[in-house]
Amino acid sequence: MDFRQITAAERTAQMFPLTAYAFTPSPWPAEDEERYRGRMQFNETALNLVAEEGGQALASVVGYRMRQNVRGLVHGMAGVASVASHPSARRRGLVRGLLERLLRQMREEGSAVSALYPFRPSFYARFGFVGIPRHRTATFAPEGLAHLIRAELPGEVERRPMADGFEAYESLTRRLLEERHGFSVFDDNQTAGFRDDKVWLAVARSEGEVVGAVRYHIAEYGGDLVAEDLLTTGPLGRALLLQFFARHVDQVARVTVTVGTDEVPELWGTDLAVTTEGRVNHPRKGGPMVRALDMPALSGTPVGAGDVTIEIPDDEFVGGVWRLSSEDGRLAVAKGSNPAATLTVGGFSALLYGVLDPVEVFTRGLGELTAEAISPLTTLFPRRMPYLFSDF
Structure with a gap:
């Protein structure tokens, strides 16, 4: 068995068959492979390891060079992903060997902590990882925020395609990295890959300062507005973005947005009926896990x-x-x-x-x-x- 590091250019041939079989519907259409190949330009800085036998890759793991805030101090973080193995090679210790090598190398390069999303927490617990909270989702009808439509807030929200608002969004995430415990970001190479994502971006500003942002898409007329992480610097940014959601009252039936455990959506409005849910199941929706490395x-x-x-x-x-x-x-x-x-x-x-x-x-x-x-x-x-x- 040969354990070796491969380049981003090699990933499509070496790793895509493993990860696509493990994590996506299969057999997969040819365009999935082409889409994967097209994103490799944004993975040049990732650490890609495979276990090979007879020239065939049987297991893989990727380490993303990230940064994370831990109690107010920002560290290098090893983001572990694409852990996969061929069905015939499972239970042979290949993933263990790859993970040990990946964590060792990334620690030597300056990663003080590591994080991942597990397919089975007990497996990664043997590597020293421990669970932390999974994000919650808050789901509500926009009319529950009707009071915000009338509110005169000192700011405004601009809706842009992700490509047009990318700089504002990235600057906000870099600020939150310095301020928010547990917050993590990719390096510049990986982050650039999000610029052309086909989503809307709502950016909240007050006196020219970005105070909130959220990525979202609308499933259909009369359907759901599905938002990602509600990123804000404080109550004003939250209020501006919620006001923006409220203005979709005659367009969508529900809004679903991702929030942290410190958010209390039932207090966003007096008559707001909201379901806040933190769902963890395996292998698809495991709560994240972390560990110290240095x-x-x-x-x-x-x-x-x-x-x-x-x-x-x-x-x-x-x-x-x-x-x-x-x-x-x-x-x-x-x-x-x-x-x-x-x-x-x-x-x-x-x-x-x-x-x-x-x-x-x-x-x-x-x-x-x-x-x-x-x-x-x-x-x-x-x-x-x-x-x-x-x-x-």
Whole structure:
């Protein structure tokens, strides 16, 4: 078995048959392959690995060089995607070998964290990944926002094709990368591929500043307006975009928009009837998973007060005994001794990302903690729900 890195130009021949069979209806039409080949210009910076036998690719994995905000500090992030294998090659450890190589190389290149969308969470938990919240969808009739049509808001919304509004949209996502916990973006090469997406873009501005944006399409007259992530810098941006949705009252029956766990759509209007749903099922709609890849690189992360030593056993990337302390509200990571807690990679990552507290880490079987470790771990890593933007 040969594990090797391939170029974007090789992906169509080597990887497309694997990923198309794994993730799309098949047999697939010829235009699907041509469409895939046409997008490879936007994958020049991706790390593409395959496992070959007799010249045939039997398994694949792709690592996207991304950036992610973790508690206010932006890190290099390995976005893992296109994990696929030929049916005859499954259960042979090929995907494991590819993932280990990919994470090792991307850590060496500067990725401090990693994220993916799993087909089965328990499989990736063995690689140290832990779940974080999946996005919610809010579905409502636009007449429920009628009060906003009459509101005089200090701003306006412009509707543009994605290609025309691309710069405004990209600038907003780069701003949110610096401000929003869990937010992630692709590198410039990959991001350029979204410019020509066949969607509408609504951009909210106030005094010339972009304060919100949402990509969307309309399924049919009298049907649904289907929006992607509701991206805003605050309440004004949200109000402007919701007002824009309200103005579709005689055109569409329902609006569906993607929101984070910090949004409360039932409070958007007094008479608004809304269904907010977070659906997770496997293999199609797995909630995202994350893990830490480099402990020293986490130094400087905004944290609460506390000082505790932990051990993370049996991990190539973050294994060892580490003293974690707060220095002027920033995490300091140093080699330590006499640990007060033993955490799996997933257990530590759950604390870092703010999705579990120390007691939950214990009850989930992700660590063993002494009583004196619970308080400093709780104050160092207060609960905080991340929003993982970017599907990959």
